[in-house]
Amino acid sequence: MTDAKATTGTSLVKRGLAEMLKGGVIMDVINVEQAKIAEDAGAVAVMALERVPADIRAQGGVSRMSDPDMIDSIIAAVSIPVMAKARIGHFVEAQILQSLKVDYIDESEVLSPADYVHHINKWKFEVPFVCGATNLGEALRRITEGAAMIRSKGEAGTGDVSEAMKHIRTISSEIAALAAKNEDDLYVAAKELQAPYELVKEVARTGKLPVVMFVAGGVATPADAAMMMQMGADGVFVGSGIFKSGDPVARAKAIVKATTFYDNPDVLAEVSRGLGEAMVGINVSDLPAPHRLAERGW
Amino acid sequence: MTLPIGVLALQGDFREHAAALDRIGVSSLKVRTLQELESVSALIIPGGESTVIHKLSVAYGLFQPIKAKIKAGLPIFGTCAGLIMLSDEIIDGISGQETFGGLDVTVQRNAFGHQLDSFEVDLDFEGITDGQVHAAFIRAPLITRVGAAASVVAQLPNGGVVGVQQENLLGISFHPEVTGEDRIHALFAKLAKV
Numbered sequence: 001m002t003d004a005k006a007t008t009g010t011s012l013v014k015r016g017l018a019e020m021l022k023g024g025v026i027m028d029v030i031n032v033e034q035a036k037i038a039e040d041a042g043a044v045a046v047m048a049l050e051r052v053p054a055d056i057r058a059q060g061g062v063s064r065m066s067d068p069d070m071i072d073s074i075i076a077a078v079s080i081p082v083m084a085k086a087r088i089g090h091f092v093e094a095q096i097l098q099s100l101k102v103d104y105i106d107e108s109e110v111l112s113p114a115d116y117v118h119h120i121n122k123w124k125f126e127v128p129f130v131c132g133a134t135n136l137g138e139a140l141r142r143i144t145e146g147a148a149m150i151r152s153k154g155e156a157g158t159g160d161v162s163e164a165m166k167h168i169r170t171i172s173s174e175i176a177a178l179a180a181k182n183e184d185d186l187y188v189a190a191k192e193l194q195a196p197y198e199l200v201k202e203v204a205r206t207g208k209l210p211v212v213m214f215v216a217g218g219v220a221t222p223a224d225a226a227m228m229m230q231m232g233a234d235g236v237f238v239g240s241g242i243f244k245s246g247d248p249v250a251r252a253k254a255i256v257k258a259t260t261f262y263d264n265p266d267v268l269a270e271v272s273r274g275l276g277e278a279m280v281g282i283n284v285s286d287l288p289a290p291h292r293l294a295e296r297g298w
Numbered sequence: 299m300t301l302p303i304g305v306l307a308l309q310g311d312f313r314e315h316a317a318a319l320d321r322i323g324v325s326s327l328k329v330r331t332l333q334e335l336e337s338v339s340a341l342i343i344p345g346g347e348s349t350v351i352h353k354l355s356v357a358y359g360l361f362q363p364i365k366a367k368i369k370a371g372l373p374i375f376g377t378c379a380g381l382i383m384l385s386d387e388i389i390d391g392i393s394g395q396e397t398f399g400g401l402d403v404t405v406q407r408n409a410f411g412h413q414l415d416s417f418e419v420d421l422d423f424e425g426i427t428d429g430q431v432h433a434a435f436i437r438a439p440l441i442t443r444v445g446a447a448a449s450v451v452a453q454l455p456n457g458g459v460v461g462v463q464q465e466n467l468l469g470i471s472f473h474p475e476v477t478g479e480d481r482i483h484a485l486f487a488k489l490a491k492v
Contacts, residue, residue: 005455006419013416016436016476020345023309042353079392080347103413126414260308260354
């Protein structure tokens with residue numbers, strides 16, 4: 001704060017940072033070396049975490065907030081915003097992340113939920129939160145709790161983009177359906193979406209969420225990223241897709257370019273060449289239900 | 299027919315700038331290619347990540363042409379990352395980070411600290427006489443040196459310089475495009491004679 005009259009932690013500055021990330025790629029990184037590769041490749045922000053989702057999935061067990069030392073080292077290494085994950089409902093992990101001065105907290109289904117009833121009351125924090133959603137009602141409930149940015153969940157750690165596609169299509173078509181409703185029907189829609197009427201009315205009027213929406217979960221190639229942008233995403237999160245691939249430097253740069261030139265197939269063809277092996281991947285349809293991360297949170 | 303004002307649309311909040319121009323009745327064009335750059339009467343460089351805007355402008359052959367346009371007198375307005383891109387000198391850039399330059403100033407990236415230090419404040423703006431401007435500073439840069447050719451147009455209550463103009467160039471640390479403050483866009487349109 002620079003002056004007595006200046007105010008920090010407002011919805012405007014929380015949502016505003018997400019506005020500045022638009023058209024960009026946020027990359028999962030597990031150490032300083034990866035964070036620097038991400039920054040050099042043109043990531044707009046990095047997500048600092050100890051294990052990428054593919055490893056969390058492979059290793060199993062309870063997955064928690066990362067070690068503060070690891071997060072500090074990444075904050076010190078890069079000049080772009082640093083995000084970190086807290087477990088769903090784990091407000092103390094969030095307090096710790098705020099104390100570390102991360103730029104954004106991801107209340108994430110990739111970690112093991114800490115509370116199966118409540119999400120974090122995000123209004124109590126000055127640091128902004130991004131939360132996952134699989135449908136419009138879920139997105140609006142997170143915004144009601146104070147989320148300043150939404151990411152569709154997809155199915156993290158799979159390299160299978162089909163769930164990300166399902167979630168962004170669901171959210172987009174639910175928004176379009178709201179926009180076509182009359183006032184009487186919006187009351188019913190609010191009940192069905194389990195979201196506050198005022199927020200539902202705002203989405204119906206503007207035809208979009210009141211916060212920025214990125215796509216996450218399963219994006220592994222430049223074409224995947226570009227498809228999400230063509231579907232109307234404001235930007236993309238890439239988790240395991242970069243550093244679990246054969247040539248992370250080339251792939252990171254290619255996904256950044258594909259996200260900017262998402263509607264230019266000539267550029268997309270050029271950046272898709274010679275990237276080496278993509279992450280191996282798992283088909284979501286082969287995952288037994290208890291291992292589907294997108295079903296965490298409600 | 300007047301040409302539209304371009305908005306550099308590589309990354310960041312370019313849609314908000316286009317919307318602000320629309321609200322003041324000025325047509326805009328998203329600029330991502332050389333051909334689009336040739337079709338505008340002025341250019342806005344939006345908020346976003348300056349490191350990313352730099353890399354993408356190089357990758358797509360816009361870096362040198364924009365530098366040339368600045369020298370040739372194209373009116374350009376930069377907000378936040380856009381201000382960084384217009385500065386002759388930057389502090390706390392990443393290794394290899396370059397700017398278009400043109401403003402005889404030194405700008406410090408993320409000068410206020412982390413996102414937790416992002417803030418809103420009211421301030422005076424040179425040329426706007428009907429009340430203060432409500433300004434949002436988001437991981438914002440600060441102008442730490444103002445050269446002889448540049449003049450200060452906005453300051454924080456503590457005196458920190460957050461807006462400068464130098465002939466055809468206007469650069470500010472904050473985001474009128476996200477607060478619905480359209481008077482600065484109107485000033486720029488006047489500067490650009492649109």
